[in-house]
Amino acid sequence: MFINFWYAAARSDRLGDAPLKVRMLGQDFVLFRDRDGAAHCLANTCVHRGGSLGDGRVLDGYVQCPYHGWRFAGDGRCTRVPSLGAAARIPGRARVDSYPVVERYGLVFAFLGDLPEAERPPVMPIPEYGQPGWGVSVEEHEQDVDYQRTIENGLDPAHNEFVHTTHGYSGTGSGSGVPELRVEERPWGSGFVTTYVSPPLADERMQAASGRRRDAVVTAGTFHHGPSNMITSINPTPEVSINQNVFKTPVDAGRTRTFLVQTRNFLTGAEHDGRFTERNAFVRNQDAVVIAGLAPFHTPERPGREYLVPADRAVVRYREWLAAWEARGWRIDAEAQAARGRREPLAIPSPGRRSEPHGWVQDTVPLVPARSATVTGGEAGHAA
Numbered sequence: 001m002f003i004n005f006w007y008a009a010a011r012s013d014r015l016g017d018a019p020l021k022v023r024m025l026g027q028d029f030v031l032f033r034d035r036d037g038a039a040h041c042l043a044n045t046c047v048h049r050g051g052s053l054g055d056g057r058v059l060d061g062y063v064q065c066p067y068h069g070w071r072f073a074g075d076g077r078c079t080r081v082p083s084l085g086a087a088a089r090i091p092g093r094a095r096v097d098s099y100p101v102v103e104r105y106g107l108v109f110a111f112l113g114d115l116p117e118a119e120r121p122p123v124m125p126i127p128e129y130g131q132p133g134w135g136v137s138v139e140e141h142e143q144d145v146d147y148q149r150t151i152e153n154g155l156d157p158a159h160n161e162f163v164h165t166t167h168g169y170s171g172t173g174s175g176s177g178v179p180e181l182r183v184e185e186r187p188w189g190s191g192f193v194t195t196y197v198s199p200p201l202a203d204e205r206m207q208a209a210s211g212r213r214r215d216a217v218v219t220a221g222t223f224h225h226g227p228s229n230m231i232t233s234i235n236p237t238p239e240v241s242i243n244q245n246v247f248k249t250p251v252d253a254g255r256t257r258t259f260l261v262q263t264r265n266f267l268t269g270a271e272h273d274g275r276f277t278e279r280n281a282f283v284r285n286q287d288a289v290v291i292a293g294l295a296p297f298h299t300p301e302r303p304g305r306e307y308l309v310p311a312d313r314a315v316v317r318y319r320e321w322l323a324a325w326e327a328r329g330w331r332i333d334a335e336a337q338a339a340r341g342r343r344e345p346l347a348i349p350s351p352g353r354r355s356e357p358h359g360w361v362q363d364t365v366p367l368v369p370a371r372s373a374t375v376t377g378g379e380a381g382h383a384a
Contacts, residue, residue, distance in 0.1 A: 001025045001147075001250045001332045002325050003348055003367070004113030005226045006123045008247035008259045011140060012103050015039055019063050021054025025112055026252040026337050027348055027365065029099070030054040032074075035061035040074035041110040043097040045345040047078075047361040053096075072096060076352060093359045097350035105129055105261045106138050107247065113330070114349040121188050124225040126245050128263050135268030139260040139277060141284070145291045147228050147248045147256040148299040148322070153287055154222045154230050154246070155314040157181065157194050163286050178311040184223070190317045191223030191230070224318055227325065241265050244280075253334045254297070329370030336366040 009022050010031055020031040021044055028044035030053040042063065044054050051067030058064070062071040062079055071080040076098030078090050100111040102123060109123050128134045143150075153159060158178050181192050195217055219235040232244040245261040262276060299319070300306060308316060325331065340346060340363075349364040 001253065001334060002227045002322075002330045003332065003365075004111075004115050004325075004328075004330045005121055005228070006102070006109045006111050007228070007249045008107045008257075009041060009110045009249070010108050011138065011259070012039075012106050012108055015108065017058060019054050019056055019058055021052065023251050024110070024249050024257075025332060025348060025365075026250075026334065026341065027346065028052070028054065029110065030056075030063055031101075031108060031110075032058045032063045033061075034074050038074065039101045039103055039108050041099040041101050041108075042072060042074075042076050043347040043350075043362070045096070045347075045362065046070055046072075047094060047096055048081075050345060070094070074098065076350070093361055095352075095360075096362075097347045097360075098352060099348070099350050105136075105245070107259055107261070109247075111351075112348045114351050114354050116351060116354065121226055124229040124231065124245065124247065126231075126243070126261060126263060128243065128265075129261070133265055133268065134263050135265075135270070135272070137262050137270075137273040137276060139262070139280060140258070142251065142255060142257045143288050143292075144255050145288060146254065146298045147250045149291050149294060149297075150248060150256060150258075150287070151224050151228065151230055152299060152315045152318060153291055154232055155191060155224060155318055156312065157192070157220075157222075157314075158311040159290070163290055181311055181313045183313050183317045186223055186225070188226050189224040189230075189321060190314065191221060192314045193219065193221030193233075195219050222314070224321075227322060253338070326368055327371050329367055331368040333366040333368050340366065 003025070007024055009024060009029065010020055014020055015031055015033050022029050022031055030042050030044045031039060033039055042053060044052055046053055046065040046067065048065065048070050049067055051065040053063050053065055053072065056064045056066040059071065062073055064071045069080070069082040070078055073079050076096045078094035081088060081090060081094065100117070102109050104123055105126055111120055129136060179194055181194060183190050183192055220232065222230055222232045224230040228248040228250065230246050232246070234242040234244070241264065243263045245263065247259040247261070249257045249259070251257050260280065262280070264276070267275070337346065345362050346365045347362045353360060353364070
């Protein structure tokens, strides 16, 4: 798991009058709205006696701890300590980490890291979102899988033929080979575009609307953005597009929460969302069965533990990006985090710790030490 990226924390419509406790990167956070309706994300543990802010209340735009009533503003600073009296000066150390928040695509994104604004990677863009002629649907689900394994699955064109009955023929036909894979670079990731032969759709309405013919040649491509987001673009014909914009948030080292923002330029009405949701679930569950059975459960950290072939080039490149971000000191030491987290509360480092490095009550999560690394391709300032 990595700090210094934007993570989808929740659907915007889930933030109402009560605080919302969310677990990400092995830590707990609280989301709430202030009096102006702006969303905020704070570390969940009250610095007083360890109360869970997400189990408290929102009063006058502040989140109130359920244990002793301490109130915290969106910037993480405590504004009220009832036991000290109404006129008391609030100690400067009475604060929790506060994380930048933006709302896009119907989701609340939190930047979980300490980079200053000018250095932060962007939220994965969806240029067609909200544009005329495009329909949108949003799905959310959780699975007991390693998020890196699921990203690698999306970057693996060879599995479609054998895992998905809707994508191939399980090797019984002559089209199971993967064309030469050319990895393409983007500022915060990489991926590929390729073609494959796809069976006809069982949904006749979807088949007619997409212009799919029997044994259609489909163009598709997948690119990851950062360590946990990816877009898969599917073109059944040159005029028809389906974009699976996937925001994966590690709940912890063994569980992943996924938000799928699907955009499409056919069957765009909300009345058709169900047919796409059903197909997405069918494909997702086929992937989950295979990914849950992989050994090891997590992506191997040592090279040479798998025998890779040319169809795995996009996976190899993804692992190079991960190594580069680890070299920057952005990777959480998950084993040390789990061991310490059983004894004491920890926090993901926030931007406030850079501007005010002293006086914090809680320690930050342990990180794998930074080291020098050279990575070819991509944007030099971002990939190395």
